[in-house]
Amino acid sequence: MIELIGVSKRFGDTTAVDDISLRVERGELCVLVGTSGCGKSTTLRMINRLIEHSDGEIHIDGQQIRDFREETLRRRMGYAIQSTGLFPHWTVARNIGLVPRLLKWPPARIRKRVEELMAMLGLSMEEFAGKYPRQLSGGQAQRVGVARALAADPDILLMDEPFGALDPITRETLQHELRELQSRLQKTIVFVTHDMDEALRLADRLVVMDGGRIRQQGHPLELLREPADAFVESLLGGEDRGLKEAALLTVGERMMPLSPRLLPRERISRHATLREALSMMLWRHAERLAVVDDEDMPVGELSLRQLVGAKHHE
Amino acid sequence: MRASRESESGSSDTEERSKGGVNAEVVNKEVINKEAVNRDSPRPNVVLVSLLLATLVAWSGLDAVSVAPNRIVPGQGHAAWDVAGWPGFLLSLVPMLAVLALAWRPDRRRLRWALGLAVAMLAALPAWLALASARLVDADLPQARMGVGAGVWVALFLLLLALIELRTRLALPRTLGWSLLLVPLASLAAWLTFGLAPLALRQEFLTRRDGFIAAIVEHLLLVGAAVGVSLVLGVLLALAMRRWARCRTLGFAVLNFLQTIPSLALFGLLLAPLAWLGAHVEWLAALGVSGIGAAPALLALVGYSLLPMVRNTFVALDEVDPGVIDAARGMGMSRGQVFRQVRLPLAAPVILEGIRITTVQAIGLTAVAALIGAGGLGTFIFQGLGQAAMDMVLLGALPILVMALIADALLGALTDLTRQGEAT
Structure with a gap:
């Protein structure tokens, strides 16, 4: 658990972060989002003391971060950044083993852990262990970056625009993988991004920042449905909000049981998002879709009315 | 997955x-x-063709050797056809024309042949000189000597350039390229042992054998000391400059100023203060500090060496990717660990590059230091100039050239080695 209480950061006369309070529960993925210069990166870097906060208190599992030695504190947290920060003169395996080595794990345990992580992130040991970062694609390098952050199995993971430099397709793949990884590992993650779609896709808790202050925080759906002010509303996509919300809801939440009517030909998985369902309706000129489960068996149906309206259904 | x-x-x-x-x-x-x-087949290799044409012209138009009855009298030049007669001269043109032809329509196989021919020609040069000494030098005159003429020097130089071009075109590894030179060197050593007695360079060497070896040792010691001292000082200075901005501006200003003083002037400027120190401070005098000799030479050499050393070290340390440093610190490495395990290894190739530049520069500058009595190979150059004995000048200059080339090659190879991890 991470808790920030009235935290500020001043550089000379300018205030980068102004009296923010934030609580990230254990196992929660908290995304800080905002335009550049809004103080989101500064906030993240104050948590592992790469930047010292000027005022307020930051607690990790109830303990002030200033009670730890800087190095000890950082070794307890994973850290992944946009440029990956992989050491170009070290092999992939050595890069991943960095923090365990700093913690003086025995070599055999480090080797085992590196193998485990590479398998977890889908990097084949034979192919990648001996490679140097320059030989990797952007996506592979970022996977290594995430593996390195997870190496010593920290409870807390700090990620500063880790997917910012990737192409959209790789980025989406990695976002998906991170979500999957998170559902298994249940880390406490603070994730900084300026990409609202990424933020909405990943966040359990969404924190919108502007001018060093927190404008609004909460579950992504909460923010979409009730933005606190015009700034949050415009940042969340203004007129696109409906589609963004639809992207957060699944077909399973809105479908109706099978009716005696003829089953529609177009099928969609119950795990698909409402946005995908709407897209399929537009594309196929269909008002009704058959909803199927993982075995492709029909379990319900979804009509355009249920998809869009359905106020009574909530 | x-x-x-x-x-x-x-x-x-x-x-x-x-x-x-x-x-x-x-x-x-x-x-x-x-x-x-x-x-x-692709277009002619312009570089090789022009190199070989120039070699042909120099070989036929310039003196191959010069022969003098003794050391004092200026020698008389002899053209290539005097050395081997017209048939022999024409025969000597064949390999050059062959390389020319091969370079006209180059492909990999032809370039390999050209490489072989170039190495063979280089290896044959000492034999050519031996032939000249046997035919042109009067065996009854024990003082008679033979100088290497402009034609042979130019041919040697151009053929070496051709070799470099061929090595690049064929993308041969550095070590293989250098080992190709072993063949001509072995041939030279063999001919120097068994023939070529009248060669002026060899005679100059024989009369000064002890002095020559001592001079090489002095030269190397001076260079080694200058590079060593400036490496230690340079790294310390670069570290200080990284920490304090004021130190940076001041340091670079002073070093840049030092670099602009001509070397002879700097030696002269150091003369007076060091002479005074040597005369008034006993322990400094005991160390050998005086207006002339090794001490001022070393000081000046260090002065010149500091700028490239500091500049490269500073830039190398400063230009390490900030993202890498940020990650290193964020992962929980201490400042010392970041420096030793990340910053320094990543900066090493550029620092080594600085050492290479400094060393090559110091090898050349040390020759000038002979003027203030520091010893070294420069002694021969200036003595030779004084006596108008060009062969003696060469006796000093050639080893300096060879030393510079070897230092360059060795340190270059070391730089490549440190870069290996980063190369794809």
């Missing part, structure tokens, strides 16, 4: 690319056939 998918798509990508390459080749061939233009 995702990565394997990605790598699969990657490999199919390359497959497609290679298919594309094949297609492109096929298309090219078709175009060529259609146009019925004979373009199966």
